[in-house]
Amino acid sequence: MIGLVLAAGAGRRLRPYTDTLPKALVPVDPAGEGTTTVLDLTLGNFAEVGLTEAAIVVGYRKEAVYERKAALEKTYGLKLTLVDNDKAEEWNNAYSLWCARDVLTQGVILANGDTVHPVSVEKTLLAARGEGRRIILALDTVKRLADEEMKVITDGAKGVRRITKLMDPATATGEYIGVTLIEPEAAADLADALKTTFERDPDLYYEDGYQELVNRGFTLDVAPIGDIPWVEIDNHDDLAKGREIACQY
Template identity: 70%
Template structure:
């Protein structure tokens, strides 16, 4: 199994920080960036081969690659998204499809969370070929990527566009993918961005489910985490990251 980080996005709502940096390289604890936390977490659970999908300001990640490898004892492979500023992240994830067959633990490059999330996913390995980390404690609003489960506890719907009252929780941007689902997920992601390049990889998960695939969830419990989309999120990330 390998680690994977999706870090191709521009993060326009975080300007001026992201004028010259991808969102994943914005500092949240002194010089510690969001990517530092992602790499540290993956290494801490034994995943030392890591694929990072880069796009916007990819050169900034390339410049730090050797330093990251030395600091965290990892080997990093960069996958370049040439459409990062035009298309959404369903395409980003699909670009890394050749690595799916190794089994991956993937995290969003803009999510600040403790290593307990990775540990929870690995502890629940085998529940389904795709396993999503879900916060079922947080009070939900409109912006969150929400999930609905079927009668067997598997995913039936994942979207931001649902009544929060109907949701079983929020997907927090961390996924465990078994090799058995590699080809089917790659096909679902391809169909997703070909239908609409502006779709999320979570829409690819929905396509996977619509085709009969099984996705399970792993509740993360009472955890301090944040998806860093704007300056308010960044302030929250800086409040919590120093405690990890």
């Protein structure tokens, strides 16, 4: 099993940082000097749980990731492979994850390039492996939800029944935080569902690909992460929160 980071996004709401950097390289250290980024935190988590390799899907301002590749490998002791997304500025992330379809065959812990979270999330997912589970989503069942969150409804042994931002928050079991464990056995099914998804509409999310799997009768499981600090960084308010959280671990 290896790590996988989706880091192709532009993150335009985080300008001026993202004038020259992809969202995953926006500074989350307190001083904002760039000594720590979301990508740093995620690779550090991968290393802490014993992974030795990771792939990073790059697109927007990918040259910034290529420039840091050797330093990141040295810092975190990971062998890194960069996967180019040729439509990063045109299409949404269902296509971005599909670009890594060959990586999925190795089994991955997938992390969005804008999610600041502690290593306990990866540990929770790894502890949930087994008993035929092929895809396990990290789920926050504590946070109070609103319209913007990627909400999930689950149903006992049937796992995920619905995953979308477009639902009444009051009906949701919790929020998908952007981290998933994907076993090798799920790779082909997921790649096909993602292809169906972005061919239907290039603006769709990879979570819409998860929904496509559910609609096909595939079981997606969840692992509750407990009451922990984390944030998806979409704007400058989120960035401020991310810097507060990053200081804690």
